[in-house]
Amino acid sequence: MMQSDVDGEGGGRSVAELVVVRSGAVRSTGAADLPWVVIDGAGVAIEPVSEFLRELLACGNGASSCRSYGYDLLRWFRFLAAVEVPWDRAQRDEVRDFVLWLRTSDNPARVRTRPDAPSPGSINARTGKPSLSAGYAPATINHALSVVAAFYAFHVRTGKGPIVSPVPPQSRRGGRVHAHHNPTEPFRLHKRGSYRQKQPDLPPRAVPDDVLDDTFSRLECNRDRAMFSMFLSSGARASELLGMSVGDACPGEGRIYVATKGLGGMKQACPAAPEAFTWLALYLGELAGEGHRPEPDEPLWWTRRNPLRPLTYTAVRAVLRRINDSIGANITLHDLRHTLGLRLIADPQVTLVDVQQVLRHRQVTTTGRYLRPRVDEVIARVHEHYPRPRPRPRPLAGWTYDEQDLSDVFGVD
Known part of the structure; x- marks a missing residue:
């Protein structure tokens, strides 16, 4: 059983035993100024989310982005309802437990009921590509954190929400830090922001x-x-x-x-x-x-x-x-x-x-990223290497070690 390790408000909350009800939905409105809304379990649009989505649309984002952000915020509001915390009273503890809940919960969109469905994460024999895992991917968790952070940053600016965002800021050393990097100096590794997940750098995969x-x-x-x-x-x-x-x-x-x-x-x-x-x-x-x-x-x-x-x-x-x-x-x-x-x-x-x-x-x-060699091609080339005869080292000829040098280095009389 996984429990929150940090004491304080919500510090003793058991994330493993948390039941998050799948209430509410993201609905299309057909309106140009607000194409998507997030509704709660009673069928009422969540107004703080609607205000944020209007701002998102006005900043040049498309309707598909509003829909994507809406689903992340719906997941966040479902979690807040489960822990009985109002959205404008959420603290860093709630954000931490939200991430822990995502890390340990199954993604409903990936539930497979067919008896012959491949097991999560198994490698497909024909394509060499793994099946989707049962839980939320690291990229999904990071995207959800970014959306929740943008949501609270907007309401902090408008003064209609908390004074400080509950989401820890991204590392200041990240982002476009390499924009003016000196090419004669090595790149420095940068720390990920709090609660941000490690994402694997997967190469593109072609269909055989x-x-x-x-x-x-x-x-x-x-x-x-x-x-x-x-x-x-x-x-x-x-x-x-x-x-x-x-x-x-x-x-x-x-x-x-x-x-x-x-x-x-x-x-x-x-x-x-x-x-x-x-x-x-x-x-x-x-x-x-x-x-x-x-x-x-x-x-x-x-x-x-x-x-x-x-x-x-x-x-x-x-x-x-x-x-x-x-x-x-x-x-x-x-x-x-x-x-x-x-x-x-x-x-x-x-x-x-x-x-x-x-x-x-x-x-x-x-x-x-497409310049990276394909894994199957690399494996094929290595298998071609195995049966090749190993090159034997050439015997050195034409010079020998000086006896006095050997004596000086190894102390031999």
């Missing part, structure tokens, strides 16, 4: 070619073939590709336009393979044959069953889940983006800056 072939062979319609081919050849993220309109596909130019993450809906061009446009033409022809001709400003991807409606991420993920179950794999849509990045890096005719432009990374250092 045989798994890709099996995946495409099990796609049941031209819509899915066009979509997955565009995922693999454009490097677009799931939300970007699913947010395309008909006019965003330009076969004559060999490109598509997607609303890039973090740019407030601004669209950027991405390349797409000719076969992707071929499947797209077949898919649009089928739509027209069924009497549905979407206008250039209407969504590009639609469901196959009536009543027709725009395709959602949940539906696409369900398609991929069925394929994974049938071929024994565990690939995700984002794995296709990694696959394209690694393929481009391996092409000597494509520069690192070209890959940065295709993947639309703000910093080239992010693209540089």
